[in-house]
Amino acid sequence: MNPIDALFAELKKAGRKAFMPFITAGDPDLAATVETICALADAGADLVEIGFPYSDPIADGPVIQASYTRALEKGLKVQDIFLATAQARARLDNKGKALPFVAMVSASILHRFGQAAFYLQAKNSGFSGLIVPDLPAEESANIASALKIQGLHLVQLVTPNTPRERARQIVQASSGFVYCVSVSGITGERDMIPAQLISQLQWLREETRLPLCVGFGVSKPAHAALLRQHVDGVIVGSALVRLLAPDGQRTLIQSLQEIKLLSRGIRSALDLPS
Amino acid sequence: MAPPLQTLPDMSGRFGPYGGRFVPETLMAALHELTCEYEKARQDPAFQKEFQRYLHEYVGRPSLLYFASRLTQEAGGARIFLKREDMNHTGAHKINNCMGQALLARRMGKKRIIAETGAGQHGVATATACALFGLPCRVYMGEEDVRRQKLNVFKMRAMGAEVASVTSGSKTLRDAINEALRDWMATVGETHYILGSVVGPHPFPWMVREFQAVIGEESRQQCLEKTGKLPNAVVACVGGGSNSAGMFFPFINDPGVQLIGVEAGGRSHQPGEHAATLSLGQPGILHGTFSYVLQDADGQTAGVHSISAGLDYPGVGPEHGYWKDQGRVSYTSVNDDAALKAFTLCSRLEGILPALETAHALVEALRLASTMKPEETVLVCFSGRGDKDCHEVARLQGENIE
Numbered sequence A: 001m002n003p004i005d006a007l008f009a010e011l012k013k014a015g016r017k018a019f020m021p022f023i024t025a026g027d028p029d030l031a032a033t034v035e036t037i038c039a040l041a042d043a044g045a046d047l048v049e050i051g052f053p054y055s056d057p058i059a060d061g062p063v064i065q066a067s068y069t070r071a072l073e074k075g076l077k078v079q080d081i082f083l084a085t086a087q088a089r090a091r092l093d094n095k096g097k098a099l100p101f102v103a104m105v106s107a108s109i110l111h112r113f114g115q116a117a118f119y120l121q122a123k124n125s126g127f128s129g130l131i132v133p134d135l136p137a138e139e140s141a142n143i144a145s146a147l148k149i150q151g152l153h154l155v156q157l158v159t160p161n162t163p164r165e166r167a168r169q170i171v172q173a174s175s176g177f178v179y180c181v182s183v184s185g186i187t188g189e190r191d192m193i194p195a196q197l198i199s200q201l202q203w204l205r206e207e208t209r210l211p212l213c214v215g216f217g218v219s220k221p222a223h224a225a226l227l228r229q230h231v232d233g234v235i236v237g238s239a240l241v242r243l244l245a246p247d248g249q250r251t252l253i254q255s256l257q258e259i260k261l262l263s264r265g266i267r268s269a270l271d272l273p274s
Numbered sequence B: 001m002a003p004p005l006q007t008l009p010d011m012s013g014r015f016g017p018y019g020g021r022f023v024p025e026t027l028m029a030a031l032h033e034l035t036c037e038y039e040k041a042r043q044d045p046a047f048q049k050e051f052q053r054y055l056h057e058y059v060g061r062p063s064l065l066y067f068a069s070r071l072t073q074e075a076g077g078a079r080i081f082l083k084r085e086d087m088n089h090t091g092a093h094k095i096n097n098c099m100g101q102a103l104l105a106r107r108m109g110k111k112r113i114i115a116e117t118g119a120g121q122h123g124v125a126t127a128t129a130c131a132l133f134g135l136p137c138r139v140y141m142g143e144e145d146v147r148r149q150k151l152n153v154f155k156m157r158a159m160g161a162e163v164a165s166v167t168s169g170s171k172t173l174r175d176a177i178n179e180a181l182r183d184w185m186a187t188v189g190e191t192h193y194i195l196g197s198v199v200g201p202h203p204f205p206w207m208v209r210e211f212q213a214v215i216g217e218e219s220r221q222q223c224l225e226k227t228g229k230l231p232n233a234v235v236a237c238v239g240g241g242s243n244s245a246g247m248f249f250p251f252i253n254d255p256g257v258q259l260i261g262v263e264a265g266g267r268s269h270q271p272g273e274h275a276a277t278l279s280l281g282q283p284g285i286l287h288g289t290f291s292y293v294l295q296d297a298d299g300q301t302a303g304v305h306s307i308s309a310g311l312d313y314p315g316v317g318p319e320h321g322y323w324k325d326q327g328r329v330s331y332t333s334v335n336d337d338a339a340l341k342a343f344t345l346c347s348r349l350e351g352i353l354p355a356l357e358t359a360h361a362l363v364e365a366l367r368l369a370s371t372m373k374p375e376e377t378v379l380v381c382f383s384g385r386g387d388k389d390c391h392e393v394a395r396l397q398g399e400n401i402e
Helices: A003-014 A030-042 A062-073 A078-095 A107-113 A115-124 A141-149 A164-173 A195-207 A221-227 A238-244 A252-271 B025-042 B045-059 B069-075 B094-107 B121-133 B143-148 B150-158 B173-187 B204-212 B214-227 B242-251 B318-326 B336-350 B356-370 B387-396
Strands: A018-024 A048-051 A101-104 A127-131 A153-158 A178-181 A212-215 A233-236 B065-067 B079-084 B112-117 B137-142 B162-166 B191-193 B233-237 B258-266 B282-286 B289-293 B329-335 B377-382
Touching: A003 A018, A003 A127, A018 A030, A018 A062, A018 A212, A018 A238, A018 A252, A030 A048, A030 A078, A030 A252, A048 A062, A062 A238, A078 A101, A078 A115, A107 A115, A107 B282, A115 A127, A115 A141, A141 A153, A153 A164, A153 B025, A164 A195, A164 B025, A178 A195, A195 A212, A221 A233, A221 A252, A233 A252, A238 A252, B025 B045, B025 B094, B025 B173, B025 B204, B045 B094, B065 B214, B069 B079, B069 B336, B069 B356, B079 B214, B079 B356, B094 B121, B094 B191, B094 B204, B094 B242, B112 B121, B112 B173, B121 B137, B121 B150, B137 B143, B137 B173, B143 B150, B143 B162, B150 B162, B150 B387, B162 B173, B173 B191, B204 B214, B204 B242, B204 B318, B214 B242, B214 B377, B233 B242, B233 B356, B242 B258, B242 B318, B242 B377, B258 B336, B258 B356, B289 B318, B318 B329, B329 B336, B329 B356, B336 B356, B336 B387, B356 B377, B356 B387
Parallel strands: A018 A048, A018 A233, A048 A101, A101 A127, A127 A153, A153 A178, A178 A212, A212 A233, B079 B377, B112 B137, B112 B191, B137 B162, B233 B258, B233 B377, B258 B329
Antiparallel strands: B065 B079, B282 B289
């Protein structure tokens, strides 16, 4: 069984919601990425999304873009990311923590690196699935079937302007979970959860049995508390990536403390009795 | 059997393996709407009539076909004809596409226009169309380009456009496109994005080529009238590839007409020193389309360089990729020094200052003509005028004209 499916089955049984942090690989460096993954596991994360820095990330807001640019300026290679995640996977295995990894990776990288090579290495370095933000359902059939052979999931995205008819096709093409984008636009932190999102989540439930996870703009425990009854998981990206960005003062240890603090806050908000 | 080239793209926006839509889901609804609306508009005689009227009365079309006798003499072979896109309003071919897309945006009821620009030619053409139709306009331009192209920034602002300086990533055209796409994702309901070349997700490569095909259609007719036959060779420069796609497409079904695209060879063939995407790149994905790209082994987009800001782009239109693979168009590159020499040569021999982009095409046209017979003809897409490049050329020649 794919670890993502096992995770959501277990959470469902326990009546809990998934906390799914996103971090950028290689920012500030890969050693920090490994430490951050382990810190997130300690702070109650259920699954970690690991962003593969890309030179032209059109779906990402300023915080994640800047983290990608910083990582690439240091000469980060895809190969090195796999080595680091394999290391993190080994450390988590020693602690007995499952914590699936999902790669957030551009179609450009997949194509040039070589799909077969990417999937095999992803599998071997501890990944259970991929999110390819610039690969709409129409273009995804070949990739989805190649991933299936490796036992990896391809998570598809639904956005606020996706019509229901189209959403039906997208959730059929998706595996693992469905990534529900909370707002039209790019990733980033926002202060409100739109009402329209709640109604979209309601009709998506009628279209799929896959877990529905919300991302883009989820940055505070309050957001998690608000969303918890409507979703199976929340994805937190920019708010965490921001804490890892060099500000000239914070040390990695301090960054990790702040990340744990925010993560525990979101974890508790998700676990509050409803 | 492969479908005939003139029938492409297919329904999914593919030219053979190239093209398609590699964009976030947020843009899919807008691209679908744009494709449907454009499909309707292109078949609507009223839309076409209005487009033609603006091309004639506002842009100044048809542009002239000019026999360049002194360049012909210089080459010492085939006769060289110049298709004078530099004579259009705003001084380049870019306005053809902007008029088409602005009319389409108005027809779709869009209230706001965004665009990207490198050197500023497409930004100026977009600002022009928006002033004409009273549409608010925001142009994304890399911080580096804003600094280098002050005159075009001034022109855009004078026509009421807002110029947004892009400070992310490479701070050039590539990131200006990224920012424009991000803006579009957040404002997709009321905004139309006037993309300036035959790049990006479907329907842009198709739609922009159709709006630019007026160049080749007129040229074909004018050649028949002036010389009684089709040209033996057609030469155009290729950055993203819009003037060349518009020039080549109407000849694509004429096997006797040789088609040559000229890319920016820059300083050398080393990565980062040129922008010869088709000549030196590989198939990959950039800005929502699958085509040739200059990138590293991980799929990260490479840096580019050209003396000509309009050719300085690490991708190229997907249709060009297919024309290359099919062998219908041959692609070559010309370096900075040769282009600079052609700028001076054309200015002195013909009294016409070419854009540095156009100068790349002139180098290849002169070389090719010299290998051909006097009864043969070479048609060059004279894509734009050189005024915008005078500061840069003066700087390279050690003169100060600030």
